[in-house]
Every structure is written in structure tokens, then in C-alpha cells.
Amino acid sequence: MNNPRIRIVEDAYGRTRGPVAYLDESYQVPDPVVAPKETFYIFTAVLVASDQRDELRNGLLEIAGSPKWHTTKELLGDSGRAKTREMLKFLGEGSETCIIAFQVPVENDDYDGEIARRACYRGLAVELVTGGAGAWDPVDLILLEERNQLNFRAKDKRNHAELISEKRIPQPTQLLQTSPGVERLLWLPDLVSSAYRRSITHTDDTKTLFDAVKHQVHFAKPID
Template sequence: MGFSDRKASIVAEAYRRTKSHVAYLDESYQAPDPIGHHRKTFYLFTAVVVAQDDMDELRGGLLEIAGSTHWHTTEALLTAGGRRATEDMLGYLADGKETCVIAHQVSVDPVDHDAEDARRACYRSLAEELAAGRAGSWSPIELLILEERNQRNFRNKDDKNHKELIRENRIPRNTRLLQTSPSAERLLWLPDLVSSAFRRTITHTDGTNELFEIVKPQVYFLEAGD
């Protein structure tokens, strides 16, 4: 099923409890830097919405393109072969019916040194939109799968951000957040792919800034904010 043994039961159980599409989330950002203060700051959260019936086919296609059970788009773009694989993977996503949603905060406040406030704003906008559903694109999402961060305190912050939305009645109580690793679910490669492609439109002018055009027609943009 594309799962690592260590976390297979948790992810599989989450799917068994879910009837609707599943959203896979990842982020990309550039936080304020007192040394590189000339750099543009931004934060973006990406979701790729996948129907459960399409999951196995997507996992197989991604594995075939990557030629490996490991993928990280930023690393792949360092080599010519990796760039070709990135283009192929974006084309594969573009050929499907998956919707991509990006919550983008154009700049990060200079005092938001770790960009956690920007992350919270982007997540709130994205989770609300996903949970509400969008006519003709996706039904209300019950399960959000987020690539987990390495440090427990950051994972706790993400859980807190989600619980706040439930407490404030901004998303239904049955909307769940599961944090896990791409080694546990290969479909987390998808938001990493889209986030990296969009990031390049901001940070690069070497041709990789045009990669996002491959999937742009199926992307829906949100303005992050409270």
C-alpha cells in the first residue's frame, strides 16, 4: 500500500475511518533572515486532494517515475536527471484529476522569525477550505495528512492549530489531522512536488521557475489570513 512498516497501521486505520477524498499537505517558505534581509519572504501551504480509489495507481506511478522509494523535490532539482523526473512527475499529476490547493502568504512579518505565525495563518485558511468542500472540485475533506516535522514541539504546534479550528467551529469536529512521514505514505510526495514548483516561481530564474506551469491549470489559490 506504499506504507512503511512502522506507521502502516496508523495510516491504514485513518483511511478505513474515512469515506471522502483525502488531502495531502506540505509547505515551503522563506523566513525573515537578519543577514539575508534582501531575500523575499513567503510562506505557502499546499494540499493535493486524492480520491481513495485512485491512491494505489498514483503510488505506483510516482514510484515508477522516481525509480526509488525516496523522493524530495528540492534534492531532485539539483541534477539534470532529477529535473527530468520532476517534470515527468508534474506531468503525471497534471494528467490526473487531482485538485491542488495553495494557501499563500505573500510575505512573512519581519518579527515572525521562525515563520510560525505565517504557518498558522496558511494552515487555517487551507484547512477551512478543504473541510468546507468546493462544488465541482472536492467534497468536504475529513482527513488531512500532513508531512510531520522532526521536532515534537513543532508537531504539537500543528496539532494545536488544528484543534483551535475545531474549538472555534471553523471546521467540523470529524475533520482529522494526521501527521506522518513520506516513508509511511508516498502520496506526500505530491504536495512536496507542487510546493517546490511554486516556490521556484519566487526564488529562481534558471528555468525551473517554469515548472509550475505544468500543473497551474488545476491549482486553486487562497489568500492566507485569519
């Protein structure tokens, strides 16, 4: 394990007690020039128990046939669509819980979606750490796919810190931002977010992608 970023993730796993939540998003926000038909922000968490991580990683890699994956790109071709369906079926056959926080519509002046993102993250994080009776144990480690710009990563860190300072989530709750290249399990919320997005935006056969996992999904309310 020579990659220091992998070591950081493994060290975080060693300090966590419950399932780990993997987070990613999908969105369609207002455009000041060309207004989209509808706007939304979807933030998804997929919860994975420690004894399921290796099985899920290996299964995803076997289906993808590559160490790289991005659902949006894969859905552009027939082969990628078939693999996406297979991955969602693989996830749907497991015991993992999915939680989605979404806002529809996004406010007209929220051009970058940051207001909606903050509200969705806050609702999602509170649900994660609280636990769901009979559905999932409280989470104390959140892995979020990091964004490219440093200022956006700082915003995500600040959103998490605000929840701690407001005592909405416990002080020990960790937020770790990393990439799918470091932790393949971040493919999972990308898959679920994309599938749910398609159920809103599309009328072709990809509209039914979400059906494979909807029985595992709980919905969290965004909070201010």
C-alpha cells in the same frame, strides 16, 4: 503490513468518506542577519480520491526509481529535474485538485515562519472541509508531513485543534502527521510547493515547472 505507522494511516483511510488531503510546505522567512530578497510561506494540499491512491503511488515510484524522494534535493541535478518534470506532468494529467495557501511577504519578526504557517494552515483547512463547488468534495482527513521536532508537531496539532474549538472546521476532521516513508503520496504536495516556489524565486527553466499543474490549482486565503 508490519509497520504500525502504516497501519495507523490505513485505519484513518478506513474512517474517511471523501478525498484525502496531503499537505506540505515551502517557505523563505526573514533572517535577522542576512535579509532574503523576498519572503513567503507556501502551504499546499493535494486531494486524492480513494480509488486513485494506488495508481498514484505506483506511478510516482516508477518515475523516481527509488522509494525515497525530496524535490528540493532532486532539483539540484539534471536527472532529478527531469524526474520532477515527469512527476508534475503525471500529476497534471490526473483529476487531482491542488489548493495552495500562501502569504507574501512574511512579517519581519516572524523568523521561524510559525505565524505565517498557522495562518496558511487555517485558510487551507477551512477550504478543504468546506469543499469547492464542482471542484472537490469536503475533506475529513488531512495528512501532513510531520516535522522533525516534537514541539513543532505539537504546534501543528494545536493549530488544528483551535479550528475545531472555534467551530471553523467540524469536530470529526482528522489531522494525521506522518512521513513520506510511510505514505508516498506526501511527495505530491512537496512537488507542487517546490514548483510554485520556483515560479517566485527562479528565472531559469525551473520557473516553468508549475505550468504542468497550475490548471488544477485553487488558491485559499490565509486567515488569522
